[in-house]
Amino acid sequence: MPVSPVAHAEDLADFVDASPSSYHAAAEVARRLEGAGFESLDETDAWPGTAGKYMVVRDGAVIAWVVPASASTTTPVRVFGAHSDSPGFKLKPQPTTGRLGWLQAGVEVYGGPLLNSWLDRELRLAGRLVLHDGRAVLADSGPLLRLPQLAIHLDREANDGLKLDKQAHTQPVWGLGVPESADLLAEVAASATVDGAPVDPARIRGFDLVTADAARGAVFGKDDAFFAAGRLDDLASVHAGAVALTAAAEGFDGDHIPVLAVFDHEEIGSATRSGAAGPFLEDVLERIGLALGADRGERMRALASSWCVSSDVGHSVHPNYAEKHDPQVRPVLGSGPILKINANQRYATDGAGAAAWSRWCESAGVTSQSFVSNNTVPCGSTIGPITATRLGIRTVDVGIPILSMHSARELAGVSDLADLARVAEAFFRD
Incomplete structure (x- = not known):
């Protein structure tokens, strides 16, 4: 990569700060790619069949691709998914x-967060507001909310086993007063604009708003080894893919079509119109083929020689809980991206995928590690098996090792972040 690992991490901090929700993340990817010459397409329009750099946003998801001048009806794709x-x-x-003089926000648990990690930190409320005329606008309150923990004097057993009720103990405070005289949506609407003016709360007809840690990501530790930030799962991969595609697109004229596919709703199963289990990627790939003049048989031939790299975070060995990890396979921060393997195909990696990943890492000059779960610890999953099942594309699951996964603030290795982007660029270029 043309920048140092620390500079890459600082750019990731900017990216995470600009992406407090999936809608903001998709918009930030689009903003960066537009600056690199990518043309934004609308799904309701006809798409060009000419060489170029294109992208399309669907809600909190975005797909971008590069069509080389040599592309034909059977040109395969290289999909980097996150x-x-x-x-x-x-x-x-x-x-x-x-109640009791406090203003609170009614929230629902999204996905599987480490609940205790959200205590005693300033939180943003961000996402989209949908107005009376159907327009959607982005909103970000900035630091507004907090989940205050009960003092140790009132819970003497807190250090022996903190238990949080998902309803009673997770409603953050955001002000003082009575609910009848306050409007949380008005606070959020003040951060959004439409037609150059702040959004009128009376015009809001729907919303998708989530919490996000308000603290900026930071590089720290001996020799600047660590990077901590919220939402590294999976904005670290989104950022790496966007950086890689931007670099690979310059003068690209390969024998395949590089594709960055950023999906929403992975943390809750992906079964939405903008999730990996939905039709978004299939729709886009079909339209790319149709624009090139491909019939169904030619599109199937293209997919048969295509690849997908599914990139998501994995577990680094934890020095305080070594027994939770496999006794032999123990990836650690700072030793390279990981190849994720599971016998029951919770990850899509197989022998062919492992060999291909090894070639891309070698091409990028990057050392890779393997990850496999302890047999007594259930294994999570990713968009990899979903994409392979939907499209039949050969798929390999990879990522970076982190600690504190699903915490409000996760921990990664600075060098791993840059190395992932380097391998992603090699995958796109190849």
């Missing part, structure tokens, strides 16, 4: 609540 959402809390209907 997801834009992260665990946390989502605002409920009638969100302005409170």
Whole structure:
């Protein structure tokens, strides 16, 4: 990569700061790619069949691709997949609540967050507001909310086993007063604009708003080894893919079509119109083929020689909980991206995928590690098996090792972040 690992991490901090929700993440990817010459397409328009750099946004998801001048009806694709959402809390209907002189926000648990990690930190409320005329606008309250923990004097057993009720103990405070005289949506609307003016709360007809840690990402530790930030699962992969595609697109004229696919809703199963289990990627790939003049048989031939790299975070060995990891396979921060393997295909990697990943890493000059779960610890999954099942594309699951996965603030290795982007660029170029 043309920048140092620390500079890459600082750029990731900017990216995460600009992406407090999946909708913001998709918009930030689009903004960066537009600056690199990518043309934004609308799904309701006809798409060009000419060489160029293109992208399309669907809600909190975005897909971008490069069509080389040599592209034909059977040109395969190289898909680098990631997801834009992260665990946390989502605002409920009638969100302005409170009691005993406190204003609170009615929220619902989204995905599988480490609940205790959200305590005692300033939180943003961000996402989209949908107005009376159907327009959607982005909103970001900035630091507004907090989940205050009960003092140790009132819970003497807190250090022996903290237990949080998902309803009673996770409703953040955001002000003082009575709910009847306050409007949380009005606070959020003040951060959004439409036609150059702040959004009128009376015009809001729908919303998708989530919490996000308000603190900026930071490089720290001996020799600047560590990077901590919220939503590294999976904005670290989204950022790496966007950086790689931007670099690979310059003068690209390969024998395949590089594709960056950023999906929403991975943390809750991906079964939405903008999730990996939905039709978004299939729709886009079909339209690319149709624009090139391909018939169904030619599109199937193209997919048969295509690849997908599904990139998501994995577990680094934890020095305080070594027994939770495989006794032999123990990836650690700072030793390279990981190849994720599972016998039951919770990850899509097989022998052919492992060999291909090894070639891309070698091409990028990057050392890779393997990850496999301890047999007694259930294995999570990714968009990899979903994409392979939907499209039949050969798929390999990879990522970076982190600690504190699903915490409000996760921990990664600075060098791993840059190395992932380097391998992603090699995958796109190859």
